[in-house]
Amino acid sequence: MTQLNPRHIAVIDIGKTNAKVVLIEGSSGTQLGARSRPNTVLTDDLYPHMDVEGLWDFVLESLAALQAENGVDGISITTHGACAALVAGDGLALPVLDYEWSGPDASRADYDARRPPFSESLSPALPVGLNLGAQIFWQAQTWPDRFAQVTAILTYPQYWAWRLTGVLASEVTSLGCHTDLWAPAQGTFSSLITTMDWAHLFPPVRPAASALGPLRADLVERIGLPGPVPVACGIHDSNASLVPHLGAHEPPFTIVSTGTWTILMTVGGDTGALDARRDSLANVDAFGRAVPTARFMGGREFDGLVPEIVEPSEDDIAHVVTNRIMALPSFTPGVGPFPGHDGAWSHDPDGLTPGQRTAAASLYLALMARTCLDLCGLGRSITIEGPLARNRLFGEALAKLAGVPVFLSGDATGTSLGASLLFGGTLPQTGSSNALSPLHAAGLEAYIQSWQGQVAS
Template identity: 30%
Template sequence: MTGKGKIAVLDVGKTNVDLWVADRTGNLLENRSTPNRVSDGPPWRHHDLKTLSDWLGETLADICQHHPIEFLIPVGHGAGGVLVGEDSADENMGAMLPMIDYEDHCPEDINSEYLGKCGTFEDRGSQVMMASTHAARQLLRMQRADPKTFAKANHYLNIAQYWGWWLTGVAVSEYSAMGAQSHLWNVLRHHWSPIVDIQGWRGLLPDFQPAWSKLGTVRHTLMRRYGLPANITVLTGAHDSSSNFYRYVAAGLEDFTLVSTGTWVVAMSRETNLATFDHDRGTTINADMNGLPVGGALVMAGREFSAIAGPSWHGDKAELGPLIRIVEQGTMALPGFGNNDGQFPGSAGHGQIVGPMPETTAERTALAVLQAALLTVTCADTLGGGRRLILDGTFLKEPLYAPLVAALRPDIKTELSEEKNGVVIGALCLAARVLGEQPFELRLQPVEPAAIPGLAAYASDWRRAAEANAGEAL
C-alpha cells in the first residue's frame, strides 16, 4: 500500500491494551500499551472502561501530533462485550451495566439457568467454558441482576465493535467476533442462537457489517474532548485470533492448520471436518471474516507451562541435554494444571508430574516446553485439517518448541512465522482490503524436526497416560 496516511490498530487483550501505528507498507512505527484494568465490583468483577477510554483518547491525540492517522481498526479478544445505551459520551462510556470480566465466578443459579437455555454445541460453537466466559451467559447474568436497566439498553456489542461504537456512534455486529464463542450466533446455520429469542435479545444485536467496512469518522464530542483530528475513519474491526488467521487467508494460503501460541494455544483450520468434531474436547466453531465456519481447538498451554516450569523459571531457554534426559527417564507432565479441561475432559485441576521428578530448573524448563509441544500437536490432531502446520506466537521464543512439534508430526510439513504481531498485521490486511490494495507478504520458514531418541514412543505413552489421568478425574 502506498500513500501518506498512517493506520492505527487498537488491540484490546484480556491483560493489556495496545495502540499500534503502521505505515501503508505494513511497517510498525510506534506502540503504546496500558494494562486492561479490572475492578472487583460491585456488582461483579468488571473492566474499567472509563480509564481505558481516556487513555485511548489521549494517546491517540498524542500520536496524531506526529503521525497523520487515516484509519483506525479495533480488534479484541472473544470473551466479552458491552451492553450500551444511546449516549456513548456519558460518564459510563455508554455502558448500561459494567462490562463483566470473563474470569469472574458466575453464580450457580445463573449457570444452571444458562445450561438449560444455551442450546446444542452447534448453536453455541463450543462447550460451556469456565467462569463467566461467553457473551450470552454474561447477558443473562446482567438481565437477571438488573432487569429494569437491562430493558433500557439499545445494543450489545462485542469488544472491537464496542470501541468502534464509542469512537463513531455507529453500532454493528461482525461475524468473526460473534463467532468467537459468544454463544449468540450459530455459525453453521448463519442465524442467531435459540437463547437470543428465548430471552428477547434480538433487538439488542445490530445488523452485521464486514470487518473491513467503514463505520464512520470519530465523533465531534471526542474530537473536542481530546483534541483529535476530524478525518480518522474507523473500521468495524474483528476478533483478535481471527485477525491473525486472516493474514494467512489474505495471502492466498490454503489447506493448513494455524497454531497461535501464548496464554492459550489456539489451533484453527478451514479444512476441518466439523461433522466429526469431538464436542467433548476443547473444540470450537469459529467464523472467518466472511462468516464461514473455521474449526478450532484450544488449551490453556501458557498456564500449563508456568505451573510446570515453576517459580524458579525466569525466561531461561530449554536445553537439548535436559530434554533428552526427560524423555529417556519417562518423566511426564499430565494435564491439566489450570482450571480448563482443554483437550482432556475432566483434567482441569488434576495436573501432575509422574515418573522421576525433574531435579533442576533446566529439567523443569525442558519438561514445560515438551508439554507445550505435546499439547500443540494434540490440538492439531483434534482438527485434522490441512497438509501443512503453521506455528506462530509466544512459544516460538523457545528454540526447541517448533522442532519438537515438527518431530512429533513427521508426516506434516511444519512451518513457522516469526511475525510477532500477527493480530496487528491481520488488522492492517483489513485496511488493505478496504483500500483495494494487495495484502502484505507472508514469510514462512520450514522447521527442521528435532532428533530426540525415543520421542515418538514417549508421545504415545504420554497421550495414554493423559487420557487415563483425565478419566480418573471424571
C-alpha cells in the first residue's frame, strides 16, 4: 500500500443503488462528512446507461463542500463491478452500459463460443450484462463503427480516476470480478482478450493502492483546494471491504460485503467447491490473489420483501419460527445459489406485521448466506460489512447456522472505509468480546431443516 498517508481522504463510493462521497480521517477511520445521491440509470440514448455526467457534477460539488468543511488531502475511489467505460480520446465512444440491461443476451450464443472456460476465468456465465466481457462483445458487435473509435477500455473505478487525473490504468480487482477478462490463477488477462484482439485497448495494470497521479490542475481550482492532492487508482467495492482485514486475521476468514449485493468472500479459502451454475466465482483481492466468492442480491431482495423495516421483537421471531413463515429463493432471477428457483412466500406476507415480515426476510438472508458458504468455504470467523451489519437478527442467525464467531463491522460503509486504506494506515482490530451470540428460538432447528429441504427439492 502506498504510504502517502493523507490526513483527510475523500472516498468516491459509487454503488449500484446509491453514490456517496465520504470524508474519512486517515489515522482513525472516523467519518467526518458525507454526501449522497441515488445512482440513477438513464434511458435517453442507445440503451440504459449510467448517468456519468450527473455523477461527475455530484462528485465535484461534494468534494468542494467537504474541502470547505474539513479539507481534502487525498482522493480514493471504489465502485460496483460489471461496468466499464469505452473511452474514445477525451470522451466516450458509447454510453456506460447498465449491467442490468438485457441487451447483451442478444449476442449470448456468439459470445459463449468465445468466452474462456470457467477453469481459466473462475467467472461463471451470468445473465444480462453481469459478465463485463459479454457487455463489451455486445457493444462491439452492435455498434462496430463506434467501437472502432475506442482508444481505451477502463473498468469503472479507473474511469473516474482517469477523469480526475488524466492517467489511464487497469486494475485487477475490477478486472477479476466475474468479467471473463482475467485468469486469476495466472494473474494475467484471459484468453478472451487475445481472441477478441482487445489487448491494445487495456492500459497497463496498476495496483489499486498506487497513487495514480495528482488531481488535475483545473479540478484543484474548481474544488477550491490549496494545491494538488494524490488520487488512488481505485478498487472494486466488494474488494474494498476486504482491505481492512487482509493480513489482520488468521486465514481462512470470511467477509460478508453487503449492499445491493450480499457477497461472501473467504480469504485463504479453496476455489475447488466453486460452482459456475450457482453464481460462485473467484474475486481477485488488492494483492492479485484469487478469493473464493459466492453471492446473491440480498439488499435488492430484502428491499422487495420488506416494505417497512421494523426491528423484530422476540415475539415476532417466535411467531415466524413457530409457524414456519419463510421466504424461499430466489426473488432476483438468474443469480445467487438458486438461479433457477422462483421466489415465493410460504404464507401470505400481507398477513404479517412489519416486524414479522422483517424477521422472516432476515432469516431468509441468513439461510441464503449459509448456503453461499458451502460454495466459497467457511472461514474460522465471519465479519459482516455494510448495511447488513445493522441487522442483528441476520448476524445472530448466521452465527447459529455457521457455528463460527460472527462479528458486525462498526462501520456501516465498509467499502468507503476500505477504500480510504489504499493510502496506508490500519484500523483497530475487532476482538472476540463483540462476537454475536447465536440465535436461540424454540423450533429453530426444525425451521432451518424445513427451509433447506424445500430449496433442495
